[in-house]
Amino acid sequence: MSMKDEHDKDLAGSIEEVLENAARNLERHSTHGHSIARMNDGVGGLVPLQLEERRLIHREESVRRQSDAFREIRTRLLGIAGEQNFVTLVVSVSPRSGGSFVARNLAAAFAFDEAKTSLLIDCNLRYPSQHKALGVEPLAGGLIDFLEQPALGIAPVLYRTGIPRVRLIPAGKARENSGEYFSSHRMGTLLDSLSSRYPDRYLFLDGPAIKGSPDARILSDLADFVVVVAGYGRDTPAAISQAVTNFDPEKMAGVVFNDLP
Template sequence: MSANPIFERESAATDERSSQRSIAPAPAPVTLTPSQLEERAIIHRTAVSRPEVDAFRELRTRLLAAVEGSFVALVAPVSSGSGGSFVARNLATALAFDDTKSALLVDCDLRHPSQHVTMKIDTPTGLVEYLEDPEGDLSDVIYETGVQGLRLIPAGTSREIGAEYFSSSRMRLLLDSIRSRHPNCYVFLDGPPVRGTPDARILADIADVVILVAGYGRDTAASIAQAAANFDPNKFVGVVFNEGV
């Protein structure tokens, strides 16, 4: 697995008490072994320099330099198969390498959710269930991943249309709750492909920065430029060319 970061210039009628307990302290998670992390296509720290780990560390460093304070980052692939979920998962992991920071990965590809499968988290509930239930507690859909400092909100039940979910006041409440309770938590939205649906553009409205993922040798320069044109230039921080999923 490898990624080469190239930055070219990412009353709601809900009980206030729910947001206050939205991310309650959880029991200490079981830490995954290096072999388990590799099975899940997740980078990990080693004593020896590894190109894929260094690539994500470099990407993380550039992103932190470009944005002041914690942020919500949308990671969106140009097209299906470009490796957006791989990049989102490992960029969040690289952020969590810093013990003073934490990362929350949110699977927002409601048509083809994959993070819970790749990370081997067996769950029937996630983002969709939280957004559909006005009384739902956010802590019920946040899962430990086995990676220190990294947690996941899986997509939940798949849906053909995500626009209504992502533009809802409850989606904004979710992000506001995380910001207010955990100022050092960086949120990564694993978005659906830009081509084909408006979902990525809608997610960009609630994100602070947008990172586009292009499949190396897969997405053409024209398709990358067309995808990038969907986003506010003030939020768009660059393109990651991904060589493997």
């Protein structure tokens, strides 16, 4: 058996274990929170095929392995955090490694549980992608528009997606000097109010890659957890370790190796 096979076997074992825990977790959570299960998202959920076209996970067998991986991360985060909701920052080591892909699928995995809702916030102000990926037309603007004019309120920039219980705050107007916005008092206050308003709401910040921008580190100050996404066979171990040193070790939830198609 090659090293790789052994590794895969170990991985399969640990995923199985984690899934058992996830099932228990789901059972525990499904006994309460019925009000969220009935929350009207206005649009029907996308059917599996549409979800696959948009490269989103769903519960069908065809993408089971991939969705298991996201459930595993979800279970780990819930295990560390306990009952408290939290803010997770997802960032790639280098551009195009799949950070946004992981962020939106993780948001979807949390919302599989009918007692939870996810709010994905596109914090990649230079190259925002979530609105396109989720088929949202940000007619009322997004995060930047709110930060520039908080008097307008956050409600207009909270968009429904095709996924039940998953909402999106798109980036809004493209901006170069995004660090300024993220270190602002307003941004901190916004996240606090978004997470304290609904205790079942989990926040996901989709940030720009660690390489080439200070934003990922600045955003990590606002997050409870950081998930780093490495392009499998793309980002070197040295680059990954270097990237991880940007963050408070207490917040590091793990590194996801994303096998890009």
